[in-house]
Amino acid sequence: MKMVFLGPPGAGKGTQAVRVSERYGIPQISTGAMLREAMAAGTELGKAAKSIVDAGGLVPDDIVIGIVRERLARPDCKRGFILDGFPRTVPQAEALGGFASLDLAVNITSGEDVIVERIAGRRMCRKCGDALHVKTLKGAAQCPRCGGEIYQRTDDNEETVRNRLKVYNEQTKPLIDFYSRKGILVNIDGDREIDGIFKDVVAVIEAKGR
Ligand code: ADP
Numbered sequence: 001m002k003m004v005f006l007g008p009p010g011a012g013k014g015t016q017a018v019r020v021s022e023r024y025g026i027p028q029i030s031t032g033a034m035l036r037e038a039m040a041a042g043t044e045l046g047k048a049a050k051s052i053v054d055a056g057g058l059v060p061d062d063i064v065i066g067i068v069r070e071r072l073a074r075p076d077c078k079r080g081f082i083l084d085g086f087p088r089t090v091p092q093a094e095a096l097g098g099f100a101s102l103d104l105a106v107n108i109t110s111g112e113d114v115i116v117e118r119i120a121g122r123r124m125c126r127k128c129g130d131a132l133h134v135k136t137l138k139g140a141a142q143c144p145r146c147g148g149e150i151y152q153r154t155d156d157n158e159e160t161v162r163n164r165l166k167v168y169n170e171q172t173k174p175l176i177d178f179y180s181r182k183g184i185l186v187n188i189d190g191d192r193e194i195d196g197i198f199k200d201v202v203a204v205i206e207a208k209g210r
Contacts, residue, residue, distance in 0.1 A: 001024060001026065001080040001205055001208065002080050002081055002102050002103050002104070003020075003082055003083070003102060003103060003104040004082075004084075004086070004087065004102060004104075004105050004106070005017055005082065005084050005105075005107075005108060006105055006106065006108070006172070006175055007108035007190060008112075008115055008172075009115065009119060009161065009165065010114075010116075010119040011108040011109065012108055012190045012197060014028075014032075014131055015130065015131050015194055017030065017082045017084040018128065020202075021082055023202065024080065024205070025079075026076075026077075026079055026082060027076050027081050028082045028129070029068065029077075029081055029083050029084065029086070030129070031067060031068060031083075031084075031085045032053075032084075032085040033085075033129055034067055035049045035059060035064075045067075049063075053154075053155055055155075056155055056162075056163035056167060057163070058167060058171065061089055061091045061092050061095070064086060064088075065092055068086050072099065080103075083096075087175060088171065088175075089171045090171075090174055090178060093175055093178050102182075102184055103184065103208055104184050104186065104205070104208050105179035105182075105185045105186070106186050106188055106204060107176055107179075107186065107188065108188050109187055109188070109190055109191070110190040115161070116158060116165075119156050120158050121134040122153070122156050123137060123152050124150070124151055125143035125145070125149070125150060127143060127148025127149065128145055130146075132144070132150065137150065186204045188200050188201060188204070
């Protein structure tokens with residue numbers, strides 16, 4: 001299964017992508033996570049990306065397209081992959097079409113109020129990459145799934161979230177139409193519990209024949 005997750009920040013793309021990756025044994029490719037790794041390691045890419053990511057803007061298309069093109073060329077992507085956070089603009093989607101053929105685009109929908117509340121309280125696991133919420137963590141310093149260290153993303157604050165939503169509406173939302181016209185789009189309501197959403201995601205994947 002070669003698939004992408006679409007949806008606004010905080011809709012639960014990454015949460016679902018981690019679970020699909022575990023269930024089907026195909027890699028989750030998150031451009032956001034790759035950029036955060038580069039930022040943490042202080043590479044040239046990381047240094048260039050940091051101010052953009054922290055302001056909630058988009059890293060230039062040619063940079064992310066290059067990263068994804070290289071990643072998809074690796075052998076573990078032969079059987080399939082899950083793209084999470086890419087493409088985010090129409091030019092990215094067009095470029096992707098030149099080096100990969102997708103089976104499915106899952107659009108996770110979510111209301112803006114839900115998103116802001118989720119992101120402001122969101123924490124991440126450094127080890128498994130899962131997203132957690134302060135409400136469920138209840139002060140725990142370790143990931144309940146894998147024991148990894150918990151941290152808060154520097155761009156997960158209310159001000160940056162508003163900008164990320166604006167950028168989403170202007171630049172990423174058009175991808176819903178883009179993939180709808182290609183006949184591979186499925187919408188899933190993201191304003192529900194993780195397990196309920198995952199059940200629907202699995203049903204859609206199975207219906208496509210993996
Ligand atoms: P979320 O889905 O919660 O907004 P991501 O982890 O996918 O977060 O992305 C975090 C940030 O990394 C984005 O706000 C953006 O600055 C940058 N980024 C990630 N993917 C892309 C992309 N495909 N194109 C441009 N910038 C990106």
